[in-house]
Amino acid sequence: MSKKVDLSVNYCGVQFLNPFMLSSSPVSNCAEMVARSFETGWAGVSYKTLVTDKIPIFHPSPRMHGYNYGDKRLVGLQNVEQTTDRGLKPNLRDITWLKKKYPKHIVMASIMGFCNQDWADLSKAVSDAGADLIELNFSCPHMTVEGSGAKVGQVHDLVQKFTETARSVTRVPLVAKMTPNISDINEPAMAAKRGGAKGLSAINTVAGLSEVGLDDFVPRPNVFGKGAISGYSGPAVKPVGLRCVAQMAQNKEHGLPISGMGGIETWVDALEYLLVGATTVQVTTGIIHYGYRIVEDMIEGLSDYMASKKITRVKDLVGKALPRLHETGDFDVKRQGIAKYDFDKCVGCGQCYIVCRDAGGSALEWDNGARRPIHDKDKCLSCMVCSFVCPVSGLINFKEMPKTWKRKETLTLG
Amino acid sequence: MDDGFSYDQALMEAERCLLCHEPPCSKGCPAKTDPGTFIRKFRMRNVTGAIRTIKENNILGGACGVLCPTCRLCEKECSATGIDKPIRIGKIQRFLIEHSWQVGFKTFDNPMSTDPGRQAEKIAIIGAGPAGLSCAAELAKSGYSVTIFEEREEAGGVLRYGVPSFRFSRSFLKNDLRDLEDLGVKIKCSSAIQKKGDVEKLLEQGFNAVFIGVGLWAPISLKKVPEDDSNIFSSVRFLETFRQEKFKELEKVCRGKIVAVIGGGSVAMDCARVALKLGAKDVNLIYRRSYSQMPAEPDEKIEALEEGIHFILLNQPTDYCRDSKGKLKGINLIRTRLAGADSKSGGSAAARGSGRRKPVEIPGSEWVMECDTAIEAIGNKAAADSGDWYPSVSVNSEMLVQADKETGQTNMEGIFAGGDIVRGPGTVVQAVADGKTAAKSIIGWLEKKRLKPAGYVSSRKEKKV
């Protein structure tokens, strides 16, 4: 058992036992699954996106494709899954059951309308079913139904209008789920705020194309001979997710609390989202990879971290990195450094030499006999590419140079 | 002692783990150290959690990471074997414990429970070996007052006075003992519980329960050898002298000498390797069966051979050979051949075989192997008078304490036992497991007694085992 730390947070006026939620996807498909996730430690769920029963939903088959890098599985996940393929009624019954069985756990109902009236009907229905929060899904990048998903999220007037519609029928706090597939994520965020949203969540999947079959020429997943640009998620999109959350958190104009997601697997990932401004975090691909059990490590890891830093409230971590997030123009470029080598640890592979010569400052020579690089400090660009490929952690580190130090000019031929 | 994994190595190895459902490795660990969980935690960057899992489940997690015969335990069950080779679980476990020292992470930084009822109950533990230490930790975690009585000057049992330092560095034991201190366990060293009825007396003196974990410290001898023969050692005396760092004493009989070690188990390997490290000219290890029947672990055997130890296989020592002054000059051997397997079951424990092929002496093949020093490593047994320390407790003909293996309960209410003194020669992890099990039974028993106190305490009844 980890050290006893209070991980509770308040998001949009709703109290969570901890910041960890399932995001809307197959991991939150029905009450039986969600209940098991609550038992494992998840504090809340964004329930798989509901639609009205007017248009039948069929998932393409197969609906996902795992993207591997070397022997690392699932660094990314490509999916063409649609909204829930279960009926509205059974889902509403499941939501009511969950709230009754787990009054302290939070159920956020994710909804998507295909017309203005749908947004009203769905908002009312999930409010009546007992949802604590409503997430408006303006952000699925691959809906097969016209006028839905990210197509809405990219048209700010519609974001405002549909939020207003939902607002007019319910007092349950509304959360607008944002797409990253847009140049300025704050525009739809502001539109949602104008429409009456109480919070934001991001990111939905990144429009992507992860792999192409070399024999069948079909982009993946191969749905009977056809591929499509569709939703990409998992560790590979974490940098995009962090960026979007930070940009929204930095925007003082709306000041809405954020639920962050995109590539979270560990407490470290989750903490990074908190530090750039998320109050709660959500997970799908991490669960697709490892199952609900990963929340145990998120809870224990975050608790131990907070205990070691003597931080008693999660709130105090939210946005803690933002004061240190600047425009690149603010950097002090007068301060310069180099890569510093600790050759005692060197195994002699020479990868640093290859990349420094071909992609860095060509600051390394190669001693063939000793199988060691020789570093010309004055040529070092501090690009640090050598340290990225070095197989020994901590062998190559960045070191600041005195202000008087001057880097050699790059050699000119001709 | 060899280096453990670096962070990079440990992570690389953990990355190979398949993070199985209902991890089979966890089922393979007698002490339920739960590698499936601690490796998953490590993978999920929950490093402190991984350390906590190990320490909470196994107070000697570091020692086990170094000493466990993992190829017969957790690693034997590893699913990754179906793809490549098993995950090196022991090495990861050892790394995590060493890492905890490096980063200063402590699992037990305050008393676990402050239940006054439990604090008032005192439990005595006899022997500070793996079984006793683990039992103590488990009880202290639950809030009981625990005192360990240890005969020797320092705690640790075989870990302190048996396993040589080149296989097991003192720092592991020191850190584990510090954890026990953090838990509030009192260890009284140089306090043997050895007089007639001493164990029962503890109960009369106000201890609510006793755990016996005294291990096996009496050598089994080839021939009656005088205790103080300066050239013939039991493995216990030889290794204990080494662990007490009385190197001069041992160098006298090893440096430049021919040393014979009798036996084919782990202890024999340890003795042989110590003798070689102390400068022996030749170390001949004599074993009556063949290489594959030697009970030592495969890697120990290879390491011993690589280091230069000679294996004299298929030879049975019959007696010592002395010069006119009575000084050892050789060992009388007779060659053997392997017959059919001896039977595993039936008969008394002593008569029962091991299921290995049986050595049969070849008539007329006697010879003398020259040596200056001999070390007998053919097994340890319970002290002949150990039955007297706890006369009310049933022991068998080998003086092993008769306790229920599932609960540690002996025939006497309030007296529990585990480790080698119950099972015969075993492993560290099995002793840890026994200590844990017994602690759970002790807690259950005390709890029950607290609920219905009357009549229970006054008449200490015998229980059927």
Ligand SMILES: Cc1cc2nc3c(=O)[nH]c(=O)nc-3n(C[C@H](O)[C@H](O)[C@H](O)COP(=O)(O)OP(=O)(O)OC[C@H]3O[C@@H](n4cnc5c(N)ncnc54)[C@H](O)[C@@H]3O)c2cc1C
């Ligand atoms: C040389 C050697 C190498 C080994 N190597 C390995 C290995 O690599 N891996 C492995 O898993 N196992 C190994 N083992 C086996 C393992 O060490 C034992 O199975 C284990 O230590 C048993 O633990 P225990 O607590 O039952 O007994 P012990 O470790 O024997 O501890 C018993 C303790 O009780 C004390 N004691 C005895 N009598 C009294 C008394 N009357 N009053 C008070 N205290 C008393 C003793 O001094 C001792 O400290 C090895 C054993 C030996 C001898």
Ligand SMILES: Cc1cc2nc3c(=O)[nH]c(=O)nc-3n(C[C@H](O)[C@H](O)[C@H](O)COP(=O)(O)O)c2cc1C
């Ligand atoms: C198979 C799959 C189905 C998804 N379905 C939905 C959905 O119905 N509604 C929604 O808002 N987001 C949906 N998402 C997006 C996730 O909720 C989440 O925003 C995204 O996957 C990024 O987080 P992750 O990297 O933790 O997966 C889906 C994602 C996946 C992989």
Ligand code: SF4
């Ligand atoms: S994960 Fe389960 S449901 Fe999905 S394809 Fe495999 S077996 Fe079928």
